[in-house]
Amino acid sequence: xxxxxxxxxxxxxxxxxxxxxxxxxxxxxxxxxxxxxxxxxxxxxxxxxxxxxxxxxxxxxxxxxxxxxxxxxxxxxxxxxxxxxxxxxxxxxxxxxxxxxxxxxxxxxxxxxxxxxxxxxxxxxxxxxxxxxxxxxxxxxxxxxxxxxxxxxxxxxxxxxxxxxxxxxxxxxxxxxxxxxxxxxxxxxxxxxxxxxxxxxxxxxxxxxxxxxxxxxxxxxxxxxxxxxxxxxxxxxxxxxxxxxxxxxxxxxxxxxxxxxxxxxxxxxxxxxxxxxxxxxxxxxxxxxxxxxxxxxxxxxxxxxxxxxxxxxxxxxxxxxxxxxxxxxxxxxxxxxxxxxxxxxxxxxxxxxxxxxxxxxxxxxxxxxxxxxxxxxxxxxxxxxxxxxxxxxxxxxxxxxxxxxxxxxxxxxxxxxxxxxxxxxxxxxxxxxxxxxxxxxxxxxxxxxxxxx
Ligand SMILES: Nc1ncnc2c1ncn2[C@@H]1O[C@H](COP(=O)(O)OP(=O)(O)O)[C@@H](O)[C@H]1O
Ligand SMILES: [Mg+2]
Numbered sequence: 001x002x003x004x005x006x007x008x009x010x011x012x013x014x015x016x017x018x019x020x021x022x023x024x025x026x027x028x029x030x031x032x033x034x035x036x037x038x039x040x041x042x043x044x045x046x047x048x049x050x051x052x053x054x055x056x057x058x059x060x061x062x063x064x065x066x067x068x069x070x071x072x073x074x075x076x077x078x079x080x081x082x083x084x085x086x087x088x089x090x091x092x093x094x095x096x097x098x099x100x101x102x103x104x105x106x107x108x109x110x111x112x113x114x115x116x117x118x119x120x121x122x123x124x125x126x127x128x129x130x131x132x133x134x135x136x137x138x139x140x141x142x143x144x145x146x147x148x149x150x151x152x153x154x155x156x157x158x159x160x161x162x163x164x165x166x167x168x169x170x171x172x173x174x175x176x177x178x179x180x181x182x183x184x185x186x187x188x189x190x191x192x193x194x195x196x197x198x199x200x201x202x203x204x205x206x207x208x209x210x211x212x213x214x215x216x217x218x219x220x221x222x223x224x225x226x227x228x229x230x231x232x233x234x235x236x237x238x239x240x241x242x243x244x245x246x247x248x249x250x251x252x253x254x255x256x257x258x259x260x261x262x263x264x265x266x267x268x269x270x271x272x273x274x275x276x277x278x279x280x281x282x283x284x285x286x287x288x289x290x291x292x293x294x295x296x297x298x299x300x301x302x303x304x305x306x307x308x309x310x311x312x313x314x315x316x317x318x319x320x321x322x323x324x325x326x327x328x329x330x331x332x333x334x335x336x337x338x339x340x341x342x343x344x345x346x347x348x349x350x351x352x353x354x355x356x357x358x359x360x361x362x363x364x365x366x367x368x369x370x371x372x373x374x375x376x377x378x379x380x381x382x383x384x385x386x387x388x389x390x391x392x393x394x395x396x397x398x399x400x401x402x403x404x405x406x407x408x409x410x411x412x413x414x415x416x417x418x419x420x421x422x423x424x425x426x427x428x429x430x431x432x433x434x435x436x437x438x439x440x441x442x443x444x445x446x447x448x449x450x451x452x453x
Pocket of ligand 2: 155156157179184
């Protein structure tokens with residue numbers, strides 16, 4: 001493991017030798033650590049010898065935010081030891097005994113093997129352990145499909161930004177490309193090396209073809225390895241790409257197996273305590289799309305407030321209700337659609353979406369479809385240059401909400417706040433952590449008056 005060693009005393013020097021002896025590469029040893037060092041050095045883990053260094057909690061929080069693993073050597077009365085315990089960072093006593101040193105080496109090995117939860121460290125370090133716990137318990141809709149009845153409305157943009165927003169807010173998020181027409185996630189997140197892709201996973205699983213209960217139970221853990229971690233955001237994992245020219249692809253013919261595999265992907269995200277977001281194509285007749293939609297607890301429909309999109313949405317809803325009614329009955333069909341569908345207007349300019357939404361409601365009423373749909377998301381048009389950079393620049397941090405968190409560009413605030421608003425329709429607790437990490441403007445505490453906290 002590449003380690004940045006912080007400290008300038010006898011214990012640190014001994015550690016330097018010991019870590020090297022155990023095959024670790026010491027990137028540098030120095031007495032202080034600041035967030036600037038995150039850019040300057042290439043490392044995976046920070047080992048901090050507290051009494052022999054000057055390191056602030058804020059700097060360590062930044063390191064956790066960037067996905068670095070942290071290990072602390074500190075005395076029991078040391079503030080950093082208390083911080084480490086609260087945040088779930090491995091800590092051993094100072095001065096360390098031989099047992100402590102063994103323990104430290106073992107913890108570093110665990111981190112190297114990926115058994116140490118960088119996402120949990122991020123969550124607790126960035127948000128504080130109290131919010132982190134509430135976030136986990138207050139989850140509601142965790143299997144999310146993002147789709148649209150028409151192409152080019154911004155599905156992928158919404159899926160990616162929703163995922164990054166959830167992840168920045170401390171929620172472990174699995175983002176899956178289930179769009180058979182255009183797999184674009186790897187470009188949005190600038191992934192050059194990926195563990196596997198959706199189509200490769202489907203082919204692999206189909207070749208094994210062991211469709212039994214044990215396989216289904218194992219699927220959650222099995223599929224966790226399919227996701228590629230996103231560097232710099234430890235709470236985000238991605239499974240890209242379904243692009244296949246071969247519509248006769250064998251891996252796509254067995255609907256039962258495809259459904260099981262998508263179920264396994266949803267489950268694997270659930271088992272990590274987080275949310276799963278699937279970017280689903282426009283064609284509900286495609287096996288992968290159909291499975292992703294059928295298994296979703298929340299279906300985000302992304303449309304532009306324009307007549308062609310409204311017309312397609314009307315048709316899409318009528319088709320969904322129609323085909324569901326045939327199998328589960330009319331009442332259950334309404335219940336399914338009404339409780340799952342969340343409308344998201346995208347590329348909105350001004351408040352034109354209100355008239356558009358009224359048109360959609362009128363059209364549905366004309367079709368005798370009584371659905372109380374509300375605009376759950378209203379995402380403004382982003383300045384074209386910034387929207388282009390979000391996919392074209394070399395930095396993955398230019399994804400709109402991520403860039404807003406880093407650079408606080410005023411132009412990106414409306415989109416970011418709206419994405420957080422939309423996200424809170426799935427996980428209400430997201431609002432509080434978005435406030436904490438600076439994705440939305442601080443709530444005005446002074447206005448709460450005498451009875452506020
Ligand atoms: N809110 C927005 N503001 C500006 N441009 C947007 C916005 N949403 C999407 N776009 C742009 O619209 C185009 C299509 O978006 P994309 O997410 O790829 O759609 P889809 O996945 O539905 O095909 C892209 O060029 C994207 O940058
Ligand atoms: Mg797309």
